[in-house]
Amino acid sequence: MEVAYLIETIIKVVVVLLIFSALAGIGTYFERKVLAFMQRRLGPMNVGPYGMLQFGADAIKLFTKEDIIPSNVVAPIFKIAPVITAATAFMAAAAIPFLPEFTIFGYTVHPIVSDINIGILYILGVMGVGLYGPLLGGMASANKFSLLSAARAAAVFISYEVVTGLSILAPIMMVGSLSLIDFNDYQLENGWMIFNMYGVGFVAFILFWIAGFAETGRTPFHLIANDHEIIDGFGTEYSGMRWGLFFIGEYANMFFISFVIPLLFLGGYGDGSFLGAMALLGKMSFFFFFFLWTRAAWPDVRPDQLMWLCWKVLMPIAVLNILIAAIVMI
Amino acid sequence: MNNEAFNNRDVSDSYFLVDIEDYPTEPWDKFKRVIKRTFRIELFVGLWVVIREMFKFDLHTVSYPEEKMPIGPRYRAIHEMKRLWESDTERCIGCGLCEKICISNCIKIDTRIDENSRKEVSDYSINLGRCIFCGYCAEVCPELAITHGGRYENASDQREHFLMYEDMLTPLDKMTAGTQVEFEGFGAITPHEDERVKKTPLAY
Numbered sequence: 325m326e327v328a329y330l331i332e333t334i335i336k337v338v339v340v341l342l343i344f345s346a347l348a349g350i351g352t353y354f355e356r357k358v359l360a361f362m363q364r365r366l367g368p369m370n371v372g373p374y375g376m377l378q379f380g381a382d383a384i385k386l387f388t389k390e391d392i393i394p395s396n397v398v399a400p401i402f403k404i405a406p407v408i409t410a411a412t413a414f415m416a417a418a419a420i421p422f423l424p425e426f427t428i429f430g431y432t433v434h435p436i437v438s439d440i441n442i443g444i445l446y447i448l449g450v451m452g453v454g455l456y457g458p459l460l461g462g463m464a465s466a467n468k469f470s471l472l473s474a475a476r477a478a479a480v481f482i483s484y485e486v487v488t489g490l491s492i493l494a495p496i497m498m499v500g501s502l503s504l505i506d507f508n509d510y511q512l513e514n515g516w517m518i519f520n521m522y523g524v525g526f527v528a529f530i531l532f533w534i535a536g537f538a539e540t541g542r543t544p545f546h547l548i549a550n551d552h553e554i555i556d557g558f559g560t561e562y563s564g565m566r567w568g569l570f571f572i573g574e575y576a577n578m579f580f581i582s583f584v585i586p587l588l589f590l591g592g593y594g595d596g597s598f599l600g601a602m603a604l605l606g607k608m609s610f611f612f613f614f615f616l617w618t619r620a621a622w623p624d625v626r627p628d629q630l631m632w633l634c635w636k637v638l639m640p641i642a643v644l645n646i647l648i649a650a651i652v653m654i
Numbered sequence: 655m656n657n658e659a660f661n662n663r664d665v666s667d668s669y670f671l672v673d674i675e676d677y678p679t680e681p682w683d684k685f686k687r688v689i690k691r692t693f694r695i696e697l698f699v700g701l702w703v704v705i706r707e708m709f710k711f712d713l714h715t716v717s718y719p720e721e722k723m724p725i726g727p728r729y730r731a732i733h734e735m736k737r738l739w740e741s742d743t744e745r746c747i748g749c750g751l752c753e754k755i756c757i758s759n760c761i762k763i764d765t766r767i768d769e770n771s772r773k774e775v776s777d778y779s780i781n782l783g784r785c786i787f788c789g790y791c792a793e794v795c796p797e798l799a800i801t802h803g804g805r806y807e808n809a810s811d812q813r814e815h816f817l818m819y820e821d822m823l824t825p826l827d828k829m830t831a832g833t834q835v836e837f838e839g840f841g842a843i844t845p846h847e848d849e850r851v852k853k854t855p856l857a858y
Contacts, residue, residue, distance in 0.1 A: 362704040366715040621700040637688070 336437050340417050348575035349379040355616050362620035386571075389564035396466035397561065405464065405558075406566045409457025409573035413580065416450040419443040420583050421505055423604070424596030436505070443503040444496070447584060448488055451539060455481045457573065458541075458548050462558035473557030476627050477548045483634035484538030484545075490642035491531035494524050494649035495588060504584070508592035517589040524649045529589040531642050536581045538630065540574065543619040547627050582611035725804055728839035730787045733780055734803040735822040736836070742829045745799035748775045752791035752800055760784035761791060778819035782808060789840035801837030 353368065353376065360367030368375030393399055420443075421436040440446060455477055462474025495517055496502060499510045511517055517525040538545040549557035559567050586592060586607035594600035625633070678684045716723055725731075736745050748765035764777035792801045800822075808815070824834045836842065844850070 358708070361708045361711065361713070364707055364712060364714045366713055366717065369717060617701060617705065620704040622697060 332433075333437060336435070337418075340422070340437060341414055344414065344417065344576045344579055345572060347579055348572045349383060351575045351578065351612070352382065352571070353379045354612075355619070358613070358616040359620050362617075383568075386565050386568035391564040391566060392561075394466065394561055398464040398466075401460050401464040402561075403566070405457050405461030406562065406569035406573070407457075408460065409454050410569040410576070411573075412450050412454035412457070413573040413576040416447045416454070416580055417576070419446045419504065420580060421508070421587065421593070422583060423601045424593040426601075439503060439505055441501070441503055443505075444492060444507070444584075444588070445502050447504075447580070448485075448492070451577065451580070452481070452485055454573065454577065457570065458558040461562070461570070462548075465558065465561040467561050469554040469556075470558050470560050472554050473548050473560075476554075477558065479627055479631055480538055480541070480545065480548060483631050484535045487531055487634050487638045487642055488535040488539065490639060490646065491528045491535060492588070493642075493646050494528045497646070497649055497653060498525070504587045504592070507588055508594075511591045512595055516591045522648075522652060524645055524652065525589065527641065527645045529585075531638055531645070532588065533585060534638060535634075536585060537615075537618070538634070540577045540581055540615070542578065542615045544622050544625055545630055546619075546624050547630065550624055578612060578615050579608070582608045582615070585611050725806070727804075727835075727837070729804055729806070730789045730792075730802040730839060731806040732782070732803050732808055733785075733791070733817060733822055734801050734824065734837070735778075735819065736799055736801060736834060737824045737826075737829050739834070742826060744775070744823065745797040746775050746778070747797055747799070748773045749796065751794045751796065755790045755794045757788060757790060758784045758786050775819060778822075780817040780822075782810070782815040782817055783813045792837065792839065793841040795841055798836070798841060798843075801841070802839055803837070 356378070357367040357375075368378040371377045371381045393402060418437040419440055421434075421439070423435040425432055425434045427433070458477040459474050459481070462470040462472075462477060465471070495507070498517075498520060499507050501507070501510075507517075514520060518529045519525065537543070541548050547553075549559060554560075559570055562570065583604075586604060590607050591603075592600075593604040678687050737743060738745055748763065750763050750765070753761045753763045760781040760783075762777070762779050762781075763775065765773050766776045768774040787802070789802060795801070828834055
């Protein structure tokens with residue numbers, strides 16, 4: 325029993341790692357294509373049919389590029405920072421049920437590495453640790469732009485983390501559990517979270533979604549690595565696979581947030597049938613697409629605007645939301 | 655269109671100030687502005703515009719090395735030496751005007767007298783590294799011999815890149831096929847030249 329559990333867990337970890345590392349790469353292809361089509365361009369076209377092997381070419385480039393450690397950087401921290409980003413992104417995946425449980429060859433598979441009872445807390449916590457990657461990498465880089473980026477990362481980190489935590493409180497009060505599987509089962513009985521509780525769930529959904537953009541550092545809140553202001557921010561001094569790890573971490577984070585939002589608010593995989601699993605993947609795809617969509621459509625905000633938004637607008641709304649949820653529940 | 659529109663520098667009657675609201679200073683006004691901006695659906699207009707363009711799929715990329723934009727017939731790129739339509743011989747008479755007028759001194763022409771006691775171009779080269787493609791040589795040429803062509807891909811790994819007479823000359827097989835194209839740019843004959851030409855007045 326113990327050995328079987330161990331083997332099963334290791335297999336699951338490897339599968340999640342491989343699939344999402346590959347998805348992170350393929351995600352870049354989709355991002356480039358979608359952005360190109362929205363801007364009336366072709367996007368990558370030359371490597372493979374319709375440029376589909378572009379991801380492979382990029383991977384070869386990243387793996388074989390020289391790994392430069394500049395002379396003035398704080399080398400140990402500089403080297404560990406990208407690993408933090410990528411590792412925490414994948415660690416967060418441990419508590420996400422990617423599919424409903426299914427039976428294969430008479431063996432029931434739970435497509436979740438570990439159904440711990442503090443699931444959502446664990447996910448948000450580990451994803452929060454992920455921002456130490458840009459923070460430490462930026463501060464250790466001995467580069468002014470990286471330092472600016474690190475300062476912004478700290479500001480963003482403090483601002484959005486408050487909103488994420490508070491916005492998720494009201495749904496947690498309703499469900500009474502932190503496990504994402506319990507969230508799913510609750511929504512199976514009571515309908516989707518966003519339609520629950522006279523709009524409380526909907527407000528929480530919007531707040532969490534906005535905070536998700538800050539969490540993954542995507543376009544309206546892409547200020548820690550804004551190309552036109554601070555070059556590549558924390559990534560300026562990085563090259564080769566260390567930069568690639570930042571990249572994989574960012575895209576894996578996007579995928580995981582895209583899984584978490586439907587699981588928390590949009591019914592997840594429903595009753596666990598094949599259709600429900602496909603619905604979860606469909607919802608995930610929509611949220612991933614939305615990340616790309618906004619990148620084509622929306623401008624970036626300044627750091628002070630982001631802090632204004634998080635502290636003066638979203639946080640009061642989140643607190644009010646919790647209050648209303650408490651009153652309704654009584 | 656007449657030049658009036660371009661020469662009129664007095665723009666006072668056609669320019670107007672854009673109506674920009676004053677920035678709110680009172681907290682209540684700032685709050686009202688935030689509410690107004692939040693519930694006007696400007697962000698979704700942006701989303702709609704890009705998704706509309708995506709589904710229209712009206713792509714404007716020219717994938718350059720495979721396909722090229724058509725260039726105008728007056729485009730001034732690498733020089734060409736034209737031949738006479740009637741006899742397929744070279745139009746160049748070796749007058750040397752192009753060498754004289756060239757403002758970057760990139761044309762070198764040498765002539766000699768051949769067996770039939772006719773002037774013949776013995777050496778002609780253009781240094782493309784110096785040429786600024788101003789078109790004066792094509793304009794000054796009395797025989798419409800040296801013209802510009804449409805070849806613009808002249809990247810080179812050296813500064814001096816000499817274009818020789820034989821390379822500029824229209825190949826003979828092109829002449830027999832009748833596919834030599836006249837240059838329409840500098841120095842070319844304007845379309846209605848026949849009606850505009852006047853007899854030389856002899857009454858001086």
